[in-house]
Structure formats: C-alpha cells, structure tokens
Amino acid sequence: VLHVLPGHDWSVSSVAISPDGTRALTGSIDGELKLWDIVAGKQLRSWHGHDRGAYGAVFLADGHQAVTGSGDYTIKLWDLDTFKEIRRFDGHSGTVYALALSADGKRLGSVSLDGTARIWNMDTGAEIAEFDPGTGPMYSVAFAADGTLLTGGIDRTIRD
Known part of the structure; x- marks a missing residue:
C-alpha cells in the first residue's frame, strides 16, 4: 500500500x-x-x-x-x-454498473441492472447498438482486442 x-x-x-x-x-x-x-x-x-x-x-x-x-x-x-x-x-433504465472503452477509443460499452448491454459512439453520444439477452442484470463488460463486446451478468455466463 x-x-x-x-x-x-x-x-x-x-x-x-x-x-x-x-x-x-x-x-x-x-x-x-x-x-x-x-x-x-x-x-x-x-x-x-x-x-x-x-x-x-x-x-x-x-x-x-x-x-x-x-x-x-x-x-x-x-x-x-x-x-x-x-x-x-x-438510454438505460437501470443502474449503469460497468463501462469499457474500445481499444481505439471510439466506442463505449455499458451494462446495466436493466439487463441490457449497449454500445455508444464516443464522438456523438449516440447509441450504436443495444443487446438484451433476457437473462437479467449485467455487471461486467470488456472489449476484446478484435472489438467484440463481452458481458457478464447474473446468469453466470460470459456473452459476446
């Protein structure tokens, strides 16, 4: 420390x-x-x-x-x-729990207790995509090197 x-x-x-x-x-x-x-x-x-x-x-x-x-x-x-x-x-209708930036800094990934993952345009703030797998709250998000968005949530799975 x-x-x-x-x-x-x-x-x-x-x-x-x-x-x-x-x-x-x-x-x-x-x-x-x-x-x-x-x-x-x-x-x-x-x-x-x-x-x-x-x-x-x-x-x-x-x-x-x-x-x-x-x-x-x-x-x-x-x-x-x-x-x-x-x-x-x-755009989210629940607590935004985690965020991740793409490697190029152009996209922001977010996940929420509303059960959705979203991708945003960093330059404009516009939503690019929304994913709702219907599995409940999401708690973690990361971008892979190839730009794939990975999420983790209450259903104990990682999704891309």
Missing part, C-alpha cells in the same frame, strides 16, 4: 487509473466523484457527478477526460481539467 486516500463519505463503488498512472478517479454510492494524485497521495478535486451511486468509471486515452456510469441511469463524459460534463449517454 503506497497511500490510503480517505475522503469519501460513503462506500467507494468505482476506481479508474489514468493511462499515465498518476491519477485516479473514484466514485461512491452517493454519486460523489473524486480525482486523486496517486503519486503524491492527495485529492485534487471533488464534485457531485451523479444523483445516485457512481458504479463505473474509465479514463479516455488522453487522461484529460473520463466516463462514469451511475444509479441515476446515466453515463457522463467529463472534462477533468474543468470538471464539467461534456456529454450524456441516455
């Missing part, structure tokens, strides 16, 4: 590390987001990013933007220099 970073008032529900390994973005179940300098072990900024818990977080390749998902059913793209919301991705 290099640092213990206290600061959230509620349980930490998401953690993402910047591509250069110097910063972390954390979210808690009250919707609070915090940006940390993990080299120095100090908090850089705190803001209320969501109306409910922040359960998914991922940095973009430039390290100056990040995406978060939430119990308020939204996904938000943030500018981490100004801490302003750049774009919203609306």
Whole structure:
C-alpha cells in the first residue's frame, strides 16, 4: 500500500487509473466523484457527478477526460481539467454498473441492472447498438482486442 486516500463519505463503488498512472478517479454510492494524485497521495478535486451511486468509471486515452456510469441511469463524459460534463449517454433504465472503452477509443460499452448491454459512439453520444439477452442484470463488460463486446451478468455466463 503506497497511500490510503480517505475522503469519501460513503462506500467507494468505482476506481479508474489514468493511462499515465498518476491519477485516479473514484466514485461512491452517493454519486460523489473524486480525482486523486496517486503519486503524491492527495485529492485534487471533488464534485457531485451523479444523483445516485457512481458504479463505473474509465479514463479516455488522453487522461484529460473520463466516463462514469451511475444509479441515476446515466453515463457522463467529463472534462477533468474543468470538471464539467461534456456529454450524456441516455438510454438505460437501470443502474449503469460497468463501462469499457474500445481499444481505439471510439466506442463505449455499458451494462446495466436493466439487463441490457449497449454500445455508444464516443464522438456523438449516440447509441450504436443495444443487446438484451433476457437473462437479467449485467455487471461486467470488456472489449476484446478484435472489438467484440463481452458481458457478464447474473446468469453466470460470459456473452459476446
């Protein structure tokens, strides 16, 4: 353990590390987001990013933007220099539990307690595809090297 970073008032529900390994973005179940300098072990900024818990977080390749998902059913793209919301991705009808970026950074994958997986265009925020296998809540998502979206959920299976 290099640092213990206290600061959230509620349980930490998401953690993402910047591509250069110097910063972390954390979210808690009250919707609070915090940006940390993990080299120095100090908090850089705190803001209320969501109306409910922040359960998914991922940095973009430039390290100056990040995406978060939430119990308020939204996904938000943030500018981490100004801490302003750049774009919203609306469509889920349940908690957005996990997020993943494609290797080229052009697509965002999301999964939700509503039982769907979605693929989004990062440039426009438009939904590209929705998958609803009818198996219940989904909790994990990742892009394979070939661009295939993989999901995991309550049905104890991995789907592509």
